[in-house]
Amino acid sequence: MNQPQDTTPAISVRSLVKTFGRGAEMITALNNVSVDIRQNEFFTLLGPSGCGKTTLLRLIAGFELPDQGEVLLHGKEIAHLPPHKRPVNTVFQNYALFPHLSVSRNIAFGLEMLGWDKAKVTATVERMLELVKLEPLANRMPDQLSGGQQQRVALARALAPEPRVLLLDEPLAALDLKLRKDMQLELKRLQDETGITFVFVTHDQEEALTMSDRIAVMSNGLIQQVGTPHDIYYAPETRFVADFIGDINIIRGEVNSTSDGSMQVTLAGDLEMTLAGTASVGQSVAVAIRPERSHFAVVGAPETLSARVTDNVFFGAGTNIHLMLNNGQGFIVRIQGQESGCKPGDTVAIAIERDAAKVLDN
Amino acid sequence: MVAPADISPTSDSQKLARARQIDARRKRNTRLYLLLPGLVIIGLFGLMPLSITLVYSFLKPGSYGGVEWVFSLDAYVQFFVERDIFDDTLSPNWAYISIFSRSIGLSFGATLGALILGFPTAYYIASKPAHQRNFWLFLITLPFWTNLLIRTYAMLIIIRDQGVINLALMNAGIIDKPISILYTDTAVFIGLIYSYLPFMVLPLYASLEKLDLRLIEAAYDLYASRFKVLTKIILPLAKPGIVAGCILVFIPGLGAYITPELLGGGKKLMIGNLIAIQFGSSRNWPFGSAAALILMAVVMLALLLYVRHGAKGARHG
Ligand SMILES: Nc1ncnc2c1ncn2[C@@H]1O[C@H](COP(=O)(O)OP(=O)(O)OP(=O)(O)O)[C@@H](O)[C@H]1O
Ligand SMILES: [Mg+2]
Numbered sequence: 001m002n003q004p005q006d007t008t009p010a011i012s013v014r015s016l017v018k019t020f021g022r023g024a025e026m027i028t029a030l031n032n033v034s035v036d037i038r039q040n041e042f043f044t045l046l047g048p049s050g051c052g053k054t055t056l057l058r059l060i061a062g063f064e065l066p067d068q069g070e071v072l073l074h075g076k077e078i079a080h081l082p083p084h085k086r087p088v089n090t091v092f093q094n095y096a097l098f099p100h101l102s103v104s105r106n107i108a109f110g111l112e113m114l115g116w117d118k119a120k121v122t123a124t125v126e127r128m129l130e131l132v133k134l135e136p137l138a139n140r141m142p143d144q145l146s147g148g149q150q151q152r153v154a155l156a157r158a159l160a161p162e163p164r165v166l167l168l169d170e171p172l173a174a175l176d177l178k179l180r181k182d183m184q185l186e187l188k189r190l191q192d193e194t195g196i197t198f199v200f201v202t203h204d205q206e207e208a209l210t211m212s213d214r215i216a217v218m219s220n221g222l223i224q225q226v227g228t229p230h231d232i233y234y235a236p237e238t239r240f241v242a243d244f245i246g247d248i249n250i251i252r253g254e255v256n257s258t259s260d261g262s263m264q265v266t267l268a269g270d271l272e273m274t275l276a277g278t279a280s281v282g283q284s285v286a287v288a289i290r291p292e293r294s295h296f297a298v299v300g301a302p303e304t305l306s307a308r309v310t311d312n313v314f315f316g317a318g319t320n321i322h323l324m325l326n327n328g329q330g331f332i333v334r335i336q337g338q339e340s341g342c343k344p345g346d347t348v349a350i351a352i353e354r355d356a357a358k359v360l361d362n
Numbered sequence: 363m364v365a366p367a368d369i370s371p372t373s374d375s376q377k378l379a380r381a382r383q384i385d386a387r388r389k390r391n392t393r394l395y396l397l398l399p400g401l402v403i404i405g406l407f408g409l410m411p412l413s414i415t416l417v418y419s420f421l422k423p424g425s426y427g428g429v430e431w432v433f434s435l436d437a438y439v440q441f442f443v444e445r446d447i448f449d450d451t452l453s454p455n456w457a458y459i460s461i462f463s464r465s466i467g468l469s470f471g472a473t474l475g476a477l478i479l480g481f482p483t484a485y486y487i488a489s490k491p492a493h494q495r496n497f498w499l500f501l502i503t504l505p506f507w508t509n510l511l512i513r514t515y516a517m518l519i520i521i522r523d524q525g526v527i528n529l530a531l532m533n534a535g536i537i538d539k540p541i542s543i544l545y546t547d548t549a550v551f552i553g554l555i556y557s558y559l560p561f562m563v564l565p566l567y568a569s570l571e572k573l574d575l576r577l578i579e580a581a582y583d584l585y586a587s588r589f590k591v592l593t594k595i596i597l598p599l600a601k602p603g604i605v606a607g608c609i610l611v612f613i614p615g616l617g618a619y620i621t622p623e624l625l626g627g628g629k630k631l632m633i634g635n636l637i638a639i640q641f642g643s644s645r646n647w648p649f650g651s652a653a654a655l656i657l658m659a660v661v662m663l664a665l666l667l668y669v670r671h672g673a674k675g676a677r678h679g
Contacts, residue, residue: 083582084584109584110584110585113587158584
């Protein structure tokens with residue numbers, strides 16, 4: 001029982017640089033990216049379009065060679081290996097099912113290429129069909145399947161050879177919302193059942209937050225932050241991460257005094273709080289606060305920000321109250337239901353939850 | 363004021379059925395009109411000459427060409443068997459059968475050659491960026507800008523004993539006697555490949571261009587080597603182009619006239635030449651007609667077998 005855990009990362013990417021084109025048209029798709037992806041982890045690459053997610057995945061799969069840096073799989077350098085020599089499989093965004101092969105032949109393809117014997121191939125294909133619940137469709141051709149079914153075949157095909165790592169490039173992007181939610185759960189279940197490391201690409205922050213063990217937020221070829229969904233959501237380190245994920249208030253603060261890792265900051269010229277972080281006295285910093293972690297308080301109560309209501313926006317599950325702070329910056333407070341009890345022009349006081357305010361790096 | 367008959371379900375479903383009928387008729391008719399011009403051309407210039415040929419093949423030859431309107435199976439009999447002029451005994455007529463099999467062999471070889479040469483060419487063009495492909499396709503179609511006869515004469519000049527190739531090889535001291543290519547099967551073979559290569563490349567290109575490169579990546583990702591990617595993914599997906607290209611080369615190759623006439627020097631006959639002679643110097647129109655129809659039958663049989671086999675292959679994946 002007490003065997004030492006193997007803590008070698010499943011994938012370790014070190015100082016990867018990848019550029020496309022030459023001269024004036026050169027694009028740096030990855031600009032010195034390093035990240036460790038743990039074994040059996042559901043790891044998500046999240047970022048806006050064009051930030052380099054697919055490029056990173058293709059470097060891991062072997063479809064592209066890096067300009068610099070290395071890719072380690074369970075501690076072994078693989079950057080020089082061609083794709084068919086890497087125990088890594090990909091689920092492509094457009095599924096890339098072989099149109100001339102039936103569902104079961106598609107799933108068997110990788111196994112046959114590996115030279116597995118017939119009986120083992122048949123058994124594995126059957127197990128995979130069961131896993132993705134496609135037994136009745138085994139003999140269909142890909143063009144006779146719905147989008148969601150094709151997606152499952154692509155998954156089964158990539159899982160069948162039992163790769164050490166499964167790469168998924170926006171596999172749910174083409175599905176409608178309902179199916180998407182179902183597939184999110186299904187993917188999570190598959191990952192639990194197989195114990196394979198998943199590297200999942202998405203530009204949908206909600207998807208990333210629900211599914212992942214850890215998330216790497218990328219922008220412009222850089223990794224901005226790596227952390228658990230909770231960290232990424234409540235403790236964004238950079239302005240980009242804070243902005244990219246969910247609604248957030250970012251307000252100005254003045255540093256009054258500092259002491260060993262914490263500092264006194266005056267928010268919006270109104271409220272003094274003790275926040276974690278280091279900056280020099282007199283410096284102006286950006287402070288992020290989630291709308292659902294601030295609340296209304298009695299006007300004039302201590303430790304509150306005063307503000308004026310500008311708008312009420314009902315969005316179904318709740319209402320966003322748009323406010324204007326004393327320093328002219330906007331602020332949003334989120335409440336449950338529709339009854340805010342305040343109207344534009346009212347003066348209100350905002351209390352901020354403990355630890356809800358986070359100083360951003362830049 | 364209420365008109366219950368109008369909103370009853372039966373009348374609604376009747377209306378829908380009527381609408382469906384009209385819709386179906388409209389679709390059918392539209393298709394027919396679209397088909398008509400093509401049908402007229404094929405009927406007038408395709409089926410009519412074919413019928414004439416069919417009728418002629420069952421008549422007796424006229425002494426100065428043309429036909430005599432007397433029913434006879436002689437043309438067909440003559441094709442397969444020889445009647446001894448002295449004792450009227452019958453023996454298989456190997457002369458014509460061998461011309462037939464030589465033609466099939468040559469055309470088959472040329473088809474294979476064109477496929478082997480054309481596939482890499484088409485693949486190369488299809489893998490170029492879109493704006494460069496047109497240039498390459500233009501180069502492929504360039505030979506069509508000149509008459510086949512002239513191009514074949516040009517080939518004749520290149521490969522003859524005193525031709526460019528032989529002179530160059532002799533001047534370089536590689537050979538001291540010209541290699542005779544002209545008026546051999548080899549010359550006809552090379553000529554056929556040259557003449558029909560574009561007909562192979564174009565359909566191959568058309569199907570390779572549609573090939574999704576991500577499928578190739580997916581195959582590599584699933585542990586396929588380069589060779590396996592070719593045989594398991596690229597070739598099966600290019601199959602429609604391969605079949606079309608082979609048909610487009612094999613059939614005209616089988617009936618080729620100019621190439622064997624010039625490069626085979628009239629000694630190495632192919633079916634096309636045999637048929638032409640019957641309508642020319644031999645003045646045996648019924649025999650020419652019969653030979654043409656036998657050729658057609660062979661081709662159709664081959665196609666039928668191929669399509670049957672091909673369809674089965676596709677179903678089994
Ligand atoms: N083959 C290529 N040639 C030139 N530029 C490329 C190539 N592939 C990617 N790029 C560029 O590299 C950058 C990163 O691309 P990448 O495909 O990794 O983005 P992404 O994060 O996957 O975006 P998306 O969410 O839209 O898929 C982009 O600016 C893109 O234009
Ligand atoms: Mg992408």
